[in-house]
Amino acid sequence: MLVEFELIERARSGDSSAFNGIVSAYRKRIFGTIARLIGRPEDVEDVAQDVFIRLYYSLDQLRTAEVFEPWLYRLTVNAAYDYLRRQRRRHESRLSDLSEQQVLMADAAAGKEVALDQSHRRRICEFVDELLSSVSEQDRILLKLKEVEGKSLKELEEIYNVKENALKVRLFRARQRVLKAFESSKQHGAGSEPVVRKA
Amino acid sequence: MRKNWQSQNEVQLPAEVQALFREYREMLPDFDASPEFMPKLWQGIEAQQKATYSFWRLASGLVTGSVALSMALAFALWTPPQSGTGKTLNSASTYVEVLAADASEDTPDPASI
Numbered sequence: 001m002l003v004e005f006e007l008i009e010r011a012r013s014g015d016s017s018a019f020n021g022i023v024s025a026y027r028k029r030i031f032g033t034i035a036r037l038i039g040r041p042e043d044v045e046d047v048a049q050d051v052f053i054r055l056y057y058s059l060d061q062l063r064t065a066e067v068f069e070p071w072l073y074r075l076t077v078n079a080a081y082d083y084l085r086r087q088r089r090r091h092e093s094r095l096s097d098l099s100e101q102q103v104l105m106a107d108a109a110a111g112k113e114v115a116l117d118q119s120h121r122r123r124i125c126e127f128v129d130e131l132l133s134s135v136s137e138q139d140r141i142l143l144k145l146k147e148v149e150g151k152s153l154k155e156l157e158e159i160y161n162v163k164e165n166a167l168k169v170r171l172f173r174a175r176q177r178v179l180k181a182f183e184s185s186k187q188h189g190a191g192s193e194p195v196v197r198k199a
Numbered sequence: 200m201r202k203n204w205q206s207q208n209e210v211q212l213p214a215e216v217q218a219l220f221r222e223y224r225e226m227l228p229d230f231d232a233s234p235e236f237m238p239k240l241w242q243g244i245e246a247q248q249k250a251t252y253s254f255w256r257l258a259s260g261l262v263t264g265s266v267a268l269s270m271a272l273a274f275a276l277w278t279p280p281q282s283g284t285g286k287t288l289n290s291a292s293t294y295v296e297v298l299a300a301d302a303s304e305d306t307p308d309p310a311s312i
Contacts, residue, residue: 023240032229041227045236053243121226128223131216147212147220175212182216 005065037080070158134181139174
């Protein structure tokens with residue numbers, strides 16, 4: 001816990017300086033998590049605003065201060081999921097406005113852009129996003145929390161409020177899909193995946 | 200069988216993919232907000248509070264208005280119970296008394312014929 005239970009209790013009873021204290025303690029961590037979940041650093045602040053506004057209005061629903069962290073992560077996951085869903089809708093409507101030929105041209109231009117981009121960082125991010133596009137937004141978030149954020153099954157159980165076995169099944173399926181996407185990227189575009197630096 | 204199922208569920212991603220995720224994590228480290236974050240956050244909270252307050256004010260206004268309208272309509276449509284000739288029959292009247300009262304209204308006075 002980054003804050004004392006007492007601070008959470010004070011924030012619950014409407015103390016705005018206590019709420020400011022909670023935001024200051026957690027914002028850096030929440031910003032990083034959101035950035036990794038949505039993969040777009042430029043939109044992190046907007047999603048984080050949403051998370052903390054949701055937190056402010058739902059603090060009175062918090063059963064005990066002990067479950068504060070999983071609760072905050074649940075709000076973060078929900079806000080990230082809503083963002084990804086909105087993005088998909090926007091992307092779909094953008095594509096539906098274009099003719100088939102325009103879509104092909106856009107794809108070609110995007111491909112060229114990727115080919116031209118020499119940044120290792122960008123390639124890694126794009127490749128990971130490409131791999132994760134094979135799973136639903138919900139599973140993408142779950143997989144990122146597990147594999148990127150390094151959350152344990154126990155922590156995920158608390159965040160999602162579901163049984164461990166249900167999580168394991170979802171993780172298993174998501175991993176299988178990612179693995180399939182990885183294998184197929186290896187077969188179709190040999191050498192297209194970025195070279196990962198040794199840990 | 201159960202052991203097999205469990206081991207299936209614990210299948211890990213290949214080291215190559217795990218390393219990719221690790222690098223992805225390192226590329227997007229935790230970072231702090233811009234100085235405008237907190238003022239913007241409180242603006243957002245207050246805007247939502249205002250919206251909720253306006254909604255409740257509107258809702259309570261509508262409820263009060265509809266109650267007042269219902270009462271006005273009830274008052275306007277209310278008519279006092281008609282007693283016919285002005286005689287009122289109380290529940291204590293017997294059947295014979297009621298019949299006699301009715302008969303005296305319908306039957307003309309023999310003297311007037």
